[in-house]
Amino acid sequence: MRIRRGDRDDVALVLAFGDEAVAWMNARGNTQQWGTEPWTGNPKRREAFEERADTGGMRVLEDADGTALGVMIITEKRQDYAPPVDERELYVNFLITSRAHAGRGIGRALVERAKQEAAERGIDLIRVDCWAGEDGNLVKVYESYGFTRDQEFMVGEWPGMLLRLRLSEVGKAGE
Secondary structure, three states: OEEEEOOHHHHHHHHHHHHHHHHHHHHOOOOOOOOOOOOOOOHHHHHHHHHHHOOOOEEEEEOOOOOEEEEEEEEOOOOOOOOOOOOOEEEEEEEEEOHHHOOOOHHHHHHHHHHHHHHHHOOOEEEEEEEOHHHHHHHHHHHHOOOEEEEEEEEOOEEEEEEEEEHHHOOOOOO
16 A cells, blocks of 8 residues: 545545445434535535645555555644644544445554654644544544544534544553
8 A cells, every 4th residue: 555645636536435435324324424415516525625635735545556545634734623732733634435445454554644744744743533423433443543532522513522642652551
């Protein structure tokens, strides 16, 4: 697997991954996280991801044959609903993996890339937020990547969790 920098040409890929995720979540009864409508064909979603792609923080993880497996967007700008911090941070603004390739460690590999890039920039703090519904299953995934819970929040009726990871503390647990 390799990770490359993404751009506007990858927005259709992100939207297709969103379509897969919405269908998968809806089949499991989850209609609150990302709704019920496909992302492809939604001009507001396309525009939002084009703007995110323009930040230079889009990373695309590909298989050896060039098949895209996941996408992450990182930035040094937090989400508006996340409280500010008094230091530089790398914020995982978005992370999605192909449902067709679930269980291959794609999300973990992308988070490892975020850690690497934070270290290269001299940044100690990485934050991410995610959906906290369904008994916090997604929160637990991020915890398995080394993040710790920081703060619950709501965006309208959408329950979220802000998580943090300090590079200076990675590997210190259990020492």
